[in-house]
Amino acid sequence: MTMIKRGFVALAAGALSTALAMPAFAEPVKFDFWFGLSGDLARVVDTMCKNFNASQTDYEVVCTSQGNYDATLQNTIAAFRAGKQPAIVQVYDVGTATMMLSGAYKPADKLMEENGYKIDYADYFPGIARYYATSKGEMLSFPFNSSTALMYWNKDAFAKIGKTEAPKTWEDVGADLKAMKDAGYECPMAINISANESWQLMEQFSAIHNQPIATKNNGYDGLDARLEVNKTKFVQYVTDLKKWYDAGLIKIKSKDLGQDMVQAFASGTCQVILTSVGDHGTVGRTQKEGMKWDVAELPVYAGTERKNSLVGGASLWVLSGKSDAEYKGAAAFLNFIHDPKTALFWSTNTGYIPVTKSGFDYMKGQGFYDKAPYKGRETAIASLTASEPTEITRGIRLGNFTQIRAEFGTQMQAIFANKVSVQEGLDTLVKNGDAILERFQQTYPGKTLP
Amino acid sequence: MEKRVTFSSWTIGILFAVPQLLLIFTFFYWPAGQAVYWSLTLQQPWGGGNIWVGLDNFRSILANADYWNSITASLVFAGISTGLAMFIALVLAALTDRQLAGSRLYRVVLIWPYGIAAPALALAFRFILAPEAGFLSVINRMWPGIWDPGLDGADAMASIIVAFSWKYVGYNFIFFMAAFQAIPRSLIEAAAMDGSGVIRRFWDIQFPLITPTIFFLLVINITESFQDSFGIVDIMTSGGPANSTNLMVYKIYSDGFKGLDYSGAAAQSIILMMLIIVLTIFQFRFIERRVHYG
Numbered sequence: 001m002t003m004i005k006r007g008f009v010a011l012a013a014g015a016l017s018t019a020l021a022m023p024a025f026a027e028p029v030k031f032d033f034w035f036g037l038s039g040d041l042a043r044v045v046d047t048m049c050k051n052f053n054a055s056q057t058d059y060e061v062v063c064t065s066q067g068n069y070d071a072t073l074q075n076t077i078a079a080f081r082a083g084k085q086p087a088i089v090q091v092y093d094v095g096t097a098t099m100m101l102s103g104a105y106k107p108a109d110k111l112m113e114e115n116g117y118k119i120d121y122a123d124y125f126p127g128i129a130r131y132y133a134t135s136k137g138e139m140l141s142f143p144f145n146s147s148t149a150l151m152y153w154n155k156d157a158f159a160k161i162g163k164t165e166a167p168k169t170w171e172d173v174g175a176d177l178k179a180m181k182d183a184g185y186e187c188p189m190a191i192n193i194s195a196n197e198s199w200q201l202m203e204q205f206s207a208i209h210n211q212p213i214a215t216k217n218n219g220y221d222g223l224d225a226r227l228e229v230n231k232t233k234f235v236q237y238v239t240d241l242k243k244w245y246d247a248g249l250i251k252i253k254s255k256d257l258g259q260d261m262v263q264a265f266a267s268g269t270c271q272v273i274l275t276s277v278g279d280h281g282t283v284g285r286t287q288k289e290g291m292k293w294d295v296a297e298l299p300v301y302a303g304t305e306r307k308n309s310l311v312g313g314a315s316l317w318v319l320s321g322k323s324d325a326e327y328k329g330a331a332a333f334l335n336f337i338h339d340p341k342t343a344l345f346w347s348t349n350t351g352y353i354p355v356t357k358s359g360f361d362y363m364k365g366q367g368f369y370d371k372a373p374y375k376g377r378e379t380a381i382a383s384l385t386a387s388e389p390t391e392i393t394r395g396i397r398l399g400n401f402t403q404i405r406a407e408f409g410t411q412m413q414a415i416f417a418n419k420v421s422v423q424e425g426l427d428t429l430v431k432n433g434d435a436i437l438e439r440f441q442q443t444y445p446g447k448t449l450p
Numbered sequence: 451m452e453k454r455v456t457f458s459s460w461t462i463g464i465l466f467a468v469p470q471l472l473l474i475f476t477f478f479y480w481p482a483g484q485a486v487y488w489s490l491t492l493q494q495p496w497g498g499g500n501i502w503v504g505l506d507n508f509r510s511i512l513a514n515a516d517y518w519n520s521i522t523a524s525l526v527f528a529g530i531s532t533g534l535a536m537f538i539a540l541v542l543a544a545l546t547d548r549q550l551a552g553s554r555l556y557r558v559v560l561i562w563p564y565g566i567a568a569p570a571l572a573l574a575f576r577f578i579l580a581p582e583a584g585f586l587s588v589i590n591r592m593w594p595g596i597w598d599p600g601l602d603g604a605d606a607m608a609s610i611i612v613a614f615s616w617k618y619v620g621y622n623f624i625f626f627m628a629a630f631q632a633i634p635r636s637l638i639e640a641a642a643m644d645g646s647g648v649i650r651r652f653w654d655i656q657f658p659l660i661t662p663t664i665f666f667l668l669v670i671n672i673t674e675s676f677q678d679s680f681g682i683v684d685i686m687t688s689g690g691p692a693n694s695t696n697l698m699v700y701k702i703y704s705d706g707f708k709g710l711d712y713s714g715a716a717a718q719s720i721i722l723m724m725l726i727i728v729l730t731i732f733q734f735r736f737i738e739r740r741v742h743y744g
Contacts, residue, residue: 070707080497102495102496252600252601256599256600258580258581402710409690410690410692410693413690413691413692416601417601432516435510435514439492439711442492444499
C-alpha cells in the first residue's frame with residue numbers, strides 16, 4: 001500500500017517538477033531502510049532517521065520496522081524476488097553467511113569508496129568487524145546495533161553470603177548459588193533455554209573459552225563445516241547447568257511461563273542472569289526500588305585463558321539492484337551512522353555499545369560511562385576486546401544458523417525435561433545441525449564464502 | 451421437488467462460474483503447482499539458482515525423526531481435539547434443544563467463541579494457562595511443578611488441544627443445534643407418549659437423524675485441526691517444548707520461513723495435502739456408510 005502510494009507521490013512529484021522545469025526545487029532522493037527492531041528501540045531508530053533527514057536536503061531515508069529480525073529477512077527476500085527491495089536492510093548476526101552467499105548485496109566498503117567516503121576500518125573493534133568481514137577483511141556490511149552477553153548480579157544477595165564481587169569462575173558460581181539457596185533465596189539464578197539463548201549459552205560461552213562451535217574455524221573456511229559442540233567444554237557447561245537446575249539453584253524463566261529472566265532479575269526474584277548488555281537500560285528502568293546490582297563479564301572455568309566474547313546484534317546490508325542516486329543516499333546514511341555523535345545518541349537511548357574505538361573514546365570523553373544509569377556498560381567493551389580475536393572467536397559463519405539455533409532450543413528442552421541425557425541431547429543437536437549445514441551446502445553447489 | 455434454474459445456453463453458466471474458477475485457480479491450483487515444482491528442486495532463498503533434485507527432498511524429510519514426531523503430534527492433536535470439540539458440542543446442543551428456560555441465551559453464549567480470531571484466543575489461553583501467573587498457578591502453588599507446559603510436552607499438547615477445542619465447540623454447536631431443530635417435534639413427542647426416556651429418545655431417534663451432520667463436522671474438524679491450528683501453536687508454544695507441539699503445519703512454516711528452506715517446506719506441504727486427501731477419502735468410504743440420510 002504505502003509502497004504504491006509512495007510510488008504515486010514520487011511520480012506526481014516528478015511530473016510536477018518537469019512540468020515546472022525548476023530543478024532548484026528538486027525533491028530529495030528517497031530510499032528505503034528496513035529494520036527488525038520494535039517498540040522502544042524502533043522509536044529510537046525513527047528519531048535517528050529524522051535526524052539524518054534534517055541534517056541535509058539531498059536525500060530522504062524512509063525507515064520501516066518489520067517487527068523482528070526473522071520477519072525482516074523474510075520480507076526482504078520476498079521483496080527482492082519481486083524486485084522491490086529496500087536500499088538498506090538490517091540483518092541479524094547469524095544471517096551473515098546466508099547474506100554472503102545470496103549474491104543480493106552491494107559490498108558496503110565498495111559503496112563507500114565509490115561515493116567518496118573514507119572509512120577507517122581499523123577503527124572498528126576487531127571482534128565486531130571480523131564477524132561481518134570476508135576472510136580477506138573486506139567489510140560487506142556495516143555493524144549497527146552491537147551487543148555482547150554479560151552476567152547481571154544482585155549485590156544485595158551476594159552481600160548476604162559475604163561476597164562483594166561477582167564470581168569470576170563457574171566453580172565459584174556453583175558455590176555462590178548454593179550459598180544463596182542456603183541463605184533462603186528461592187531463585188539464585190535464572191536461565192532461559194529457548195532457541196535465542198543459544199547466543200549466550202552456546203555461542204558466547206564457546207568464544208570466551210576458545211572452543212569451536214563447528215569445524216573449519218566455525219565455518220569461515222568452507223561450507224563443509226560441521227558442528228562439534230558435543231565434544232567441547234560446552235558439554236561440561238550444560239552438565240553443570242543441568243546439575244544446578246536439578247538442585248534448585250537455577251530456575252527457568254521465560255515469557256511463556258509468565259516472567260522472563262530480565263523481569264525476574266529486575267524484580268529481585270532471581271539474583272543472577274546472563275543476558276545482553278542491550279538489557280542494561282531495561283533493568284535500570286524497571287528494577288525494584290533501591291535494589292543494588294551490577295554487571296560483570298561472563299565467568300570462565302578455572303584455568304581458562306579468557307578470550308574475547310562475540311558480538312551480537314545486527315549489521316546493515318546494502319542490497320543490489322538500486323539506482324546510483326539511491327546508492328549515494330545510502331552511502332550518506334551509513335556515513336551518518338558511523339559518526340561518533342550518532343554512536344553517542346544511539347548508545348544513550350538503547351543499551352547497545354559503540355562499534356568503533358573512536359565512538360567509544362568520544363563517549364568516554366563525554367563522561368557517558370561515569371553516569372549512573374550507563375555505568376557498567378563499558379564492561380561489554382572489555383569483554384569484546386578481552387583478546388585479539390582468534391580463528392574461532394572472530395565469529396560464526398554457518399548457513400541457516402536460525403534453524404541450528406532452533407535445534408539448540410529443542411535439545412536443551414529435552415535435556416532439562418529429562419527426556420535425554422546431556423550427551424545424547426548434544427549428539428542429536430550435532431546430528432540434526434549437520435543435516436541443516438549439509439542442506440545449505442547442497443543449495444549452493446560449488447560456491448565458497450567470500 | 452427441487453427447484454432448478456435453467457439457462458438457455460451453457461455459456462451463461464460458465465460465465466457465472468468464471469469468477470469462482472479464477473479464484474480457485476489463482477489461490478489453489480497455481481500455488482499448489484508451484485509447491486510441487488519447488489518440492490522437486492533446491493531453491494536458493496534469494497532466487498537465482500535452483501537445482502533439480504527430484505524426490506530427494508521427500509527422501510530426506512521422511513528419513514528425519516523430527517518429521518515423524520511432527521506427524522504423530524498432528525494425529526494425536528487431531529484425534530483428541532476433534533473428539534473433544536464434537537462431543538462437548540453434541541452434549542450442549544442436545545441440552546439446549548430441550549425446552550429449557552433461557553435456551554436462547556445459552557445459544558448465543560455458546561456460539562460466540564467461534565467468532566474469536568485464533569491469535570486472540572491463543573493469547574487469552576496463554577495467559578490463563580501460564581503456570582506461574584495464570585489460572586492454574588494455584589494448583590502449582592499446592593503441588594509445585596505439576597503444571598509445566600514450558601518444559602512438559604504433554605502439558606503443552608493439552609493446552610493447545612484445550613484452546614482449539616474451545617473454539618470448535620462453538621462452531622460444531624451451531625450445526626448440531628440446526629440438526630436438532632430439523633427433527634420433527636412430532637417424532638419425539640410420540641416417543642415420549644410411548645414412555646421412552648430422554649436418553650432412549652436421543653439414541654433411537656435424534657442421533658440417527660443427525661448422523662449426516664456428525665459426519666460433515668468430523669470431516670471439517672479433522673481437516674481444520676491440521677490447518678487452522680497454526681495460529682494457536684505459534685502463539686502458545688511455538689512448537690515446543692522439545693518439538694512436542696511441532697504440528698505439521700507449524701513445521702512447514704518454521705522450516706520454510708524462519709529456516710529459509712523453501713524446498714523442504716514445499717515438500718512437507720505436499721505430504722500434508724496428501725495426508726488430508728487420504729484421511730478424507732477414508733472417512734467418505736468407511737464412515738459415511740454408517741450415515742443415515744433421511
